[in-house]
Amino acid sequence: MKWGWLLLLAGTAMTVGACAGPPEGEASSAALGDPATDSPSVSTGETLQVPRDYPTIQSAVDAANPGDMILVNRGTYHEEVQVTTPGITLRGVDRNEVVIDGEFQRPNGVSVLFADGVVVENITARNNTSNGFFWSGVRGYRGSYLTAVNNGVYGIYAFDSSDGLFEHSYASGSPDAGFYIGQCDPCQASITTSISEWNGLGYSGTNASSELNIVDSVFRHNVAGIAPNTLDGELLPPFHNVNVVGNLVHDNGNIEAPALAFEWAAQGNGILLAGGGDSYVARNRVVNHPQSGIAIFPMLDANLYMSYDHQVVENVVEGSGLADLTLGGPSDSGNCFEDNEFTSTLPAALEVKQPCEGLRFPALFEIGSTTAQLGRLFESGVGQQPDLDLTAVPRPGPQPNMPDAATAPVMPAVDVFASTRPDVDAIAMPEMPSDLEVTQQKGINIMGVSFASAAGVFFGLYAYVLPLVLYTSWVVLALWDLAKREDLTRGTTIAWMAAILIIPFLGVVAYYVFGRSTIPVWQRWVLMAGGMLVYLLFLGLGMVVGGIV
Amino acid sequence: MRGASLALLGVLLIVSCGGDDGETVSGDDVVVQMFDNRYEFTEVTVPVGGTVTFVGAGRNPHNAVSADESWSTEDVFGSLEQLDGDEAALIFDQPGEYVFFCTFHGNPEGDGMAGTLIVGSSEG
Structure with a gap:
């Protein structure tokens, strides 16, 4: 019966906790740092203008060849732009006045799918249900002077990609993250x-x-x-x-x-x-x-x-x-x-x-x-x-424009990291802004359990303090039991006491299981398994309700 | 007897940790979760008349669309944007092999978020 309980506890712990293998699947070769790219390394010199030559950004993107630039003039564009041509540059003439607005109806402002070397710069994307700017499965990407506001998941986002740079950009109002880089190594x-x-x-x-x-x-x-x-x-x-x-x-x-x-x-x-x-x-x-x-x-x-x-x-x-x-x-x-x-x-x-x-x-x-x-x-x-509500997020003021946006050189995003890699050892600590004061006061905590939220206190007590209380009671009762036993030699008693005091958890558990304690078996199991089950119950409750499992 | 039952339950719980058989799945009624930005299973096999339920399980919306445009989760869900917990169950009555992909995170060529559905015997 004892081993049954142990197996049940082990299985429960593994099921509630960490028992799965790593996620299955294959990341793209780009996400694994494969340097191969479909992008040209230099511009063609061709510029497609929106709306002068093409009425929508998407129509210009569809017409572009690798290495071309699409220059977008001032306006609010109610469209979703999907780029699948490598090496193109999508640039606005004015970061604050070239706006792709999803009207909370379209998923992404600009998404770049499996097209290496695409550059997006000097544009605002707002009010999209998923993301402002999004690259996926690419080798080589750059987002410069971008503004992403009130997008439903991420502001500026690269996934399953490598060799990239986000610079001089701004993101606000995204419930997941303003900036996100995911699933890549290196x-x-x-x-x-x-x-x-x-x-x-x-x-x-x-x-x-x-x-x-x-x-x-x-x-x-x-x-x-x-x-x-x-x-x-x-x-x-x-x-x-x-x-x-x-x-x-x-x-x-x-x-x-x-x-x-x-x-x-x-x-x-x-x-x-x-x-x-x-x-x-x-x-x-x-x-x-x-x-x-x-x-x-x-x-x-x-x-x-x-x-x-x-x-x-x-x-x-x-x-x-x-x-x-x-x-x-x-x-x-x-x-x-x-x-x-x-x-x-x-x-x-x-x-x-x-x-x-x-x-x-x-x-x-x-x-x-x-x-x-x-x-x-x-x-x-x-x-x-x-x-x-996303719309309740304060709107940012105007953000700095890309210098000479209409005429600045066009550079497909090839070997981006090699040419822009920062020297992290040379980066200094930022100064304390003159308008920033220390206002947060130290709060009360007991053993690291903060009183900032009721649920935090509850789970702090049941998922942290309770096991310590249980352990303490196990040890005290075991030592008391040993002290009053007359059936053990002095040496055996000392050995068990040493095991209980020196070997955390396992020592006292070993005593209760193998030490022939005089405490009735049912009391021992109530003390050990009962307490642990209460602990696991609350831990499991937190994880299930909290959406972890 | 009770000890044996407890031991059995414990072993079952431990064994239950190893239930994932990787990127392939087969059965009469298959559930495929759509994570960010990949399908739980990239090779799905059902018999003729079998059901595949695509379930949103990411922060971004996802969908499943056949590369030959013969079926889509939009057909039953009413939208291409399935969020976390949204389900679309499709019944497949025609045998065949289909590449499917998410229109937001994959393409018909099978790049990115894409998979293969086999209806009927994989030997054809």
């Missing part, structure tokens, strides 16, 4: 000199890895700021080797910005590394976040992905409600924090215990901040998440 891509605000996430990068730079940009007033992450819905998990350097990240925790459930779970964090590894977070200025300024968490989807070997160095972090630096668990080893300016960490003394140089405590983390995210997902599942 991505060979950069986001730089851009602004992302009033989105679910300022940047999201699901399973996007290697030679990927999020640099020199501003992420503010989003639900959460910068979030490289791992999910099983896309291929190539987990994410790894992402550089997040030299960004100004402030006031992300905006409960009035649109957000989906996953984004709501990240609410209040500035830079969040969720379930990947080997990434480098350096010289960012991170200010005013209700949760953590910079946090490392695991990611639970169909599989559990623990974070590993992230480096958080030389950042300035201030004004955090929970902690400036957080290592949430469970976590794999190798995550480190060094030479940051901060006032609080979770767990305490994080830089002392987890330095990047020298002796490091193995897998030291805390759970309370992780269970808070489960609470947020639960809130979303029961409809307690704020649901902001």
